[in-house]
Amino acid sequence: MEVVQYIVKEDEKSGRIDKIVSGIEKEWSRTLVQQWIKEGHVKVNDSAVKSNYKCAIGDVLTITIPEPEELDVEPEDMNLDIRYEDQDVVVVNKPKGMVVHPAPGHYSGTLVNGLMHECKDLSGINGVLRPGIVHRIDKDTSGLLMVAKNDLSHEKLVNQLVAKTVTRRYTAIVHGVIPHDHGTIDAPIGRDTKDRQSMTVVDNGKNAVTHFKVLDRYKDFSLVECELETGRTHQIRVHMKYIGFPLAGDPKYGPRKTLDLNGQALHAGVLGFIHPRTDEYMEFTAELPEEMNQLISQLEKSR
Template sequence: MEERIFEFKVEELEVGKRLDLFLKEKLPDLSRSRLQELIEASLVQVNERVVKPSYKIKLQDLIRIKVPTPQPLELKPKDVPFDIIYEDEHIAVINKPSGVVVHPAPGHQDDTLVHGLLKKLQNLSEIGGKIRPGIVHRLDKDTSGIMLIAKNNHSHRELVEAFKQKQIEKTYIAIVYKHLKPKQGRIETFIGRHPVHRKKMAVLKEGKLAITLYEVKEYLYKASLVLAKPITGRTHQLRVHFSHLGHPILGDPVYGGLKTDVPKPQRLMLHALRIKFLHPKTNLEMEFETPIPEDFKNYLTLLKK
């Protein structure tokens, strides 16, 4: 594929949009993170000037973007632990263990899920860029459970849009601190980047809307076993929401889940249990569930005693 160059002129109805969001609408094949990388690399110019991704576009701005030729994946396939639950030529459904980082990032360059995907799957979508092939959504390092993987660009686009339209239903199981009441509820807040601790998220008035539905399945020793369905997909959403209620997920060192009056778990007690979606090619409804990991079950048994 050759280098591509695009030019756009801002029209009246587009004035005031962020540059990266404007380009995402114009170039849906490119992820927002990829567009931000191009902007930061000075490959996007507004009126022949380099600007930031957050630049608010103005009427008649001339925007020029250069998309370089994709480089071959530099990541080497490796044996990384995960199970394939389902696979066809378009998608794969996998079970990620706790402790595995999804894709390379500062501090985690090797032994990520992506390295393992390159080893076990023959094809992966390219839209996420060279360090995120196949990745349409992610789980935190210490969260275990089910993930959807795109094996081609068509599936990637369809799945990303389905997530955006809230058409993919995910169910998590968690153990939270103390007895959560009422037994069923809806958590609705705004979540954004913490103003001081930039690696954390927080409930903020100026954040993005975040909605979680939950149901308590069982009360345990100073804890609750909870099913949670995130309606939106904000970073760390479940961890932030339960912490906000005063019931942090046990084993969470960031959002207050390390409590001294309950047995200490080996890791974050959060597992992506189930996913329900329409197949991106056949449009057939599909649903998959992963078993609760042994370390999660052992801790659950301990709290029942």
């Protein structure tokens, strides 16, 4: 293990230790440093401290850089649809039916397995099973995801998600004919106490906001575009059900009688963010999958 020592300077007096340490090396993100502090890899005058410790002039900081943890997840050649890649970021168009990252007992066939084959470097902030993963989309939702190739990019992309500056627009087919052309659903989402595998709108849930507009109307169905302001688990699926227009094909939140689509008709078609290195806004578009195009053609004929 590499050990780095640093003496706190006068202009750093009363500064938080996590901020000071993350400023020593460009690649040491604040999130990574906080993890090191929590694990006891950062000490002040040979004593362990917390991330909010305020440093004094002359404090000796000892940083023991842990060896990178080897991934237990095997790379797999999955012929991923990568729409953009550079030294910091990958944008990938995930197909329907693919899980984003491995979970205990399920280590193969995920997007992460494919990314590890395509990309030699992925950020380690989310640990061994989720390298590079900044945000997720459900297994049966297709579309665009941004992936971080280093910790600094990861932190900057997450900060954009927190600041609600990332553009995320989805196309969905829902049950029912929505009478109004557009709207905003502002309803907190939390775990369903009756079904721990499901989310629902609850008073004490986390803030969740979805904007939608109707693109087309058919007999008994509507084609909508949903834009996320927040990114809660199953947010679009829960919100559209909440206002009475659940997603077609959704086995969890849809009606008992729905279309047999092997999962919800939902596609993450537009993704935009500020590049973590260049500060340039970038936006990507992924066309609808063939299955959704075929369904739309069928619905158009039924009008």
